[in-house]
Amino acid sequence: MAVEGHRPSPIGRGMSTVIRTVVQGVWLGWKVESNWTNPFVFLTYLIAKPIAGVILVGLVFVIGSSASGMGSREDLFFYVFIGAVFFIYPATMTVSLAYLVHEDRAKYESLKHIYITPASLTPYIVGRGMASAINASVSVAVSLIIGSIIFSNHFSLPLSIDVVRVDYPALVASILLGVAASILLGIILYAINLITFKLQYSLAEYTTGVLFLLSGVVFPTSMLPYPASLIGGALPTTHFLNAVREALAGDHAYTSMAYLLLSTLALAVISLACMNRVESLARMKGTIDRKAEY
Amino acid sequence: MYAVETIDLSRVFELKGRRILALDGINIRIGKGEILGLLGANGAGKTTLVKILSTLLLPTSGSAYIHGHDVVRDAKYVRGIINLVSGGETPGYGMLTVRENLWLFSQLYGLSSGIARERIEMLIRDMGLEQYRDVRMHRLSTGYRQRLNLARGFINDPKVLFLDEPTLGLDVINAKHMRRYIRDWVDADGEERTILLTTHYLAEAEEVCDKIAIIYRGRIVAYETPLALKASLSDGVSIQVELLSNRTTKGSIVEEISSRDGVLACMLVPSQNVVEQGDHGGNARYDGSIDGLTRLRIMLDDDSKIPDLVSMLVMNGYRVLSVRRDQPTLEDVYMRYVGSMGNEES
Ligand SMILES: Nc1ncnc2c1ncn2[C@@H]1O[C@H](COP(=O)(O)OP(=O)(O)OP(=O)(O)O)[C@@H](O)[C@H]1O
Ligand SMILES: [Mg+2]
Numbered sequence: 001m002a003v004e005g006h007r008p009s010p011i012g013r014g015m016s017t018v019i020r021t022v023v024q025g026v027w028l029g030w031k032v033e034s035n036w037t038n039p040f041v042f043l044t045y046l047i048a049k050p051i052a053g054v055i056l057v058g059l060v061f062v063i064g065s066s067a068s069g070m071g072s073r074e075d076l077f078f079y080v081f082i083g084a085v086f087f088i089y090p091a092t093m094t095v096s097l098a099y100l101v102h103e104d105r106a107k108y109e110s111l112k113h114i115y116i117t118p119a120s121l122t123p124y125i126v127g128r129g130m131a132s133a134i135n136a137s138v139s140v141a142v143s144l145i146i147g148s149i150i151f152s153n154h155f156s157l158p159l160s161i162d163v164v165r166v167d168y169p170a171l172v173a174s175i176l177l178g179v180a181a182s183i184l185l186g187i188i189l190y191a192i193n194l195i196t197f198k199l200q201y202s203l204a205e206y207t208t209g210v211l212f213l214l215s216g217v218v219f220p221t222s223m224l225p226y227p228a229s230l231i232g233g234a235l236p237t238t239h240f241l242n243a244v245r246e247a248l249a250g251d252h253a254y255t256s257m258a259y260l261l262l263s264t265l266a267l268a269v270i271s272l273a274c275m276n277r278v279e280s281l282a283r284m285k286g287t288i289d290r291k292a293e294y
Numbered sequence: 295m296y297a298v299e300t301i302d303l304s305r306v307f308e309l310k311g312r313r314i315l316a317l318d319g320i321n322i323r324i325g326k327g328e329i330l331g332l333l334g335a336n337g338a339g340k341t342t343l344v345k346i347l348s349t350l351l352l353p354t355s356g357s358a359y360i361h362g363h364d365v366v367r368d369a370k371y372v373r374g375i376i377n378l379v380s381g382g383e384t385p386g387y388g389m390l391t392v393r394e395n396l397w398l399f400s401q402l403y404g405l406s407s408g409i410a411r412e413r414i415e416m417l418i419r420d421m422g423l424e425q426y427r428d429v430r431m432h433r434l435s436t437g438y439r440q441r442l443n444l445a446r447g448f449i450n451d452p453k454v455l456f457l458d459e460p461t462l463g464l465d466v467i468n469a470k471h472m473r474r475y476i477r478d479w480v481d482a483d484g485e486e487r488t489i490l491l492t493t494h495y496l497a498e499a500e501e502v503c504d505k506i507a508i509i510y511r512g513r514i515v516a517y518e519t520p521l522a523l524k525a526s527l528s529d530g531v532s533i534q535v536e537l538l539s540n541r542t543t544k545g546s547i548v549e550e551i552s553s554r555d556g557v558l559a560c561m562l563v564p565s566q567n568v569v570e571q572g573d574h575g576g577n578a579r580y581d582g583s584i585d586g587l588t589r590l591r592i593m594l595d596d597d598s599k600i601p602d603l604v605s606m607l608v609m610n611g612y613r614v615l616s617v618r619r620d621q622p623t624l625e626d627v628y629m630r631y632v633g634s635m636g637n638e639e640s
Pocket of ligand 2: 340341342
């Protein structure tokens with residue numbers, strides 16, 4: 001039986017299936033991740049945890065800087081605080097996409113059924129990543145506001161953001177690119193977890209740990225030892241955080257944004273190739289519907 | 295063109311240096327409008343075959359076609375016209391309602407919203423899920439989740455539907471309903487609809503299937519209509535013997551009888567209780583006995599062997615309560631081809 005009464009051109013049809021799959025992914029991700037049946041747990045996860053993380057980073061800064069007496073305290077605080085807040089995007093999204101394999105495969109037993117639909121996995125993952133980005137945005141906004149209030153009132157560290165000077169178009173564009181880069185990183189983790197079983201939980205933790213060190217969250221990548229600084233410079237997360245800082249400060253953000261765009265494109269090539277390879281590898285190894293190592 | 299065709303399909307698993315030949319040169323052809331029952335013991339390769347045909351797993355060699363389309367090269371097309379339901383599983387998202395779960399899949403299959411809504415309502419009605427339409431899945435009982443799972447299998451109105459032990463874990467009534475439903479579903483459009491169903495239950499295969507394939511250690515050892523399979527046994531006689539004994543080693547009597555001249559096969563008949571358990575998905579133990587009562591099903595090449603057999607049993611200390619001649623059943627076919635109902639994994 002023909003599924004639809006009239007058939008649009010194959011390209012239009014292909015495109016619309018991809019978009020529809022993304023939309024389903026977003027919708028499902030929102031439903032699954034925003035656990036309103038247990039609002040307390042959900043709000044803790046969405047708000048309290050990221051704020052705690054940001055405050056921790058801030059406090060380390062306060063202690064560290066008072067000991068070493070470095071340059072302008074405000075500027076450094078701005079660097080660290082914004083870095084920690086916006087790092088919530090890659091951290092949240094890579095973790096949720098890395099866990100997604102295990103959730104769909106073992107917990108909901110739905111992965112094999114999603115896999116055997118004509119829809120591809122990649123747009124589905126992209127949709128799930130976008131849902132995660134919505135949650136991350138809430139965490140970022142709340143951390144930004146509450147964190148800055150706490151630090152300016154209790155540690156006399158005002159966040160020097162002049163709302164009039166902020167380059168909003170650059171900020172929005174940087175966030176969109178940062179979200180895209182985070183999804184692409186998440187796809188790589190998804191791909192690895194799809195063909196393995198040992199790293200279901202740990203992979204995301206390791207990755208966010210390494211990203212935290214290499215992306216210039218609390219100190220510029222130039223301060224890293226040689227090969228690490230090179231890797232840091234190639235990561236879109238580094239340029240994402242720089243671009244956001246510059247846009248917020250009203251500085252010229254376009255160099256960072258250009259780097260962000262380039263590194264995101266490179267990452268897109270890598271992660272789509274990964275996914276492509278892994279989809280057939282998983283089918284060969286039979287890992288799509290297996291719940292554990294055989 | 296066949297609905298499903300496999301040519302020398304094989305699949306090898308490498309497991310810790312061991313090679314497991316899960317499928318060994320499978321050749322089957324399922325015509326449109328047919329229900330094929332794939333019958334085999336644990337580990338025989340049923341699920342492996344279903345996984346290859348439903349594009350979840352690649353074969354090691356050989357090829358498989360769904361409506362003429364290669365499951366490996368043309369997977370995208372194949373996926374649009376197949377679906378898969380695995381019994382005993384309840385896939386879906388607990389926080390979504392019954393309708394939302396079905397909606398999700400309707401969209402992944404690219405159904406337009408009008409058709410999707412219509413079909414979802416129809417399936418909800420067919421599966422008796424009306425009062426759970428807007429109930430979140432995590433609040434449904436396992437049986438109702440399985441109905442939802444079955445409904446999902448029909449969401450794209452597949453041309454070929456794979457059912458891997460679909461009645462696993464269902465109670466007797468629900469299992470019966472399901473068999474009736476799938477038979478009616480195929481018959482409603484025999485030009486377009488085909489089912490491959492795997493099962494451990496001979497009665498299930500006999501009840502709904504047009505053809506039966508017996509799979510044993512990755513090979514198809516018999517492939518016929520239920521009638522033809524039974525007819526293939528017409529050269530022998532089947533008898534059912536009821537014994538009473540205090541002996542506890544049931545295995546030895548089966549072996550003893552099996553090794554006798556003229557005995558084609560012998561097995562313990564599971565008692566009613568045991569069969570019920572099996573229907574509920576528990577591990578049926580085919581020890582065939584309650585309180586010392588043993589039921590044996592024996593196939594002989596000739597009925598002149600019956601008296602000898604009975605006297606042998608009596609001499610071994612058994613009390614023979616009854617001996618009954620039976621029509622050959624599929625059970626006999628299975629015994630004949632496979633030898634025992636034991637676990638095949640070595
Ligand atoms: N991913 C795998 N890795 C290694 N061996 C496997 C894998 N999947 C299946 N096997 C092996 O292949 C053989 C066939 O398994 P399969 O699951 O197809 O059997 P089955 O007939 O469906 O059995 P059951 O009735 O228990 O469901 C078994 O020996 C099994 O252990
Ligand atoms: Mg199986």
